[in-house]
Amino acid sequence: MTGRERPRRLTARLRLTLSYTLFAVTAGALSLAVVYVGMRYVPNYPLTSANPRYRSDAPSRQEILHSLLTAGGYALALLTAVGLFGGWLIAGRVLRPLQDITRAAHRAAGGALEHRIALTGPRDEFTDLSDAFDEMLERLQRSFEAQQRFAANASHELRTPLAITRTMLQVAAADPSGQDWTRLVARLQDTNQRGIETTEALLQLADLGHAPPETGPTDLATTTGQALAAVHDEAAELGVTVTADCRPAPTTGNPVLLRQAAVNLLHNALRHNLPADGRVTVTTGADPDRPGHVRLTVANTGAILAPEAVATFTEPFLRGRGRTAQAGPVRRGHGLGLAIVAAVAEAHHGELSLTPEPAGGLRAVLSLPSEQA
Structure with missing residues (x-):
């Protein structure tokens, strides 16, 4: 009704x-x-007068x-x-x-959604309700604006490989005899693969936002070791030196998602590094800043980053200055890596913190509740 x-x-x-x-x-x-x-x-x-002569x-x-x-x-x-x-x-x-x-x-x-009540006066039930309503409106406005940006960026990211594919096919159809078919097929495969990766990343973000993952005892050191093996060839091709110190970090989580989070952090550290003689440092172990937690830390060299810019790095499809991947098939990305890591951290009741290094580069810390917590 x-x-x-x-x-x-x-x-x-x-x-x-x-x-x-x-x-x-x-x-x-x-x-x-x-x-x-x-x-x-x-x-x-009976009330009578003291003088009998008076009535x-x-x-x-x-x-x-x-x-x-x-x-x-x-x-x-x-x-x-x-x-x-x-x-x-x-x-x-x-x-x-x-x-x-x-x-x-x-x-x-x-x-x-931009309107706020801002009720004044002493604190009572109505001011508490007003403040709660204003807070809800603020969160709804941020969520709505983020959703609008996400939809626009997702449409752009998915439309770009389709437009490139259409252009290459039109050029090939206009001049079939003048085409290098081997090179054309390779470019089509590369463009198609980028579209598939973007779609899969979007689906992964959607799954993390709606269904809690299956969890069990795991170790960040193990999943990080698997991630290091997965990016070994890319690190060698980019000439980036990776130093790892993986100490036991037992936690309760989904091994596949935690491995993907570690891979994304490593990809981010490798692809946004110095053009030459870049370094990446990876550590796992107990989190000294948060008792009862373990953490994965990935730090890299790179350009000097502004703190206000770093605060937006978990936004999907971010393409800020100094964060755009360089040309070449190895360094290209879809702009969803850190957004997925943040979603994985939230799904595991953890936290992803990003801090710019004073000398340049970024320090990413994925903190999760330990297995004993």
């Missing part, structure tokens, strides 16, 4: 007004009843009770009127913050 199909009820302001009035009238009626009952039990002594005009108890009921009735009527008027004003004042929150909710439903 939607909001428009719900049966019509009294407004909250009117219900509060009636509640205030009912409480005031009930309290007044009870007070009158107590006085009335008390007066009925007062001894009814006494003192009222009897019955007359006093009748006058009390009459005055009490007028007082209750006046109390009802004052209660309705005062209750209406008080209820409106109390519910005014709720009206602001309702208007903000309608604006958010219409797509205006």
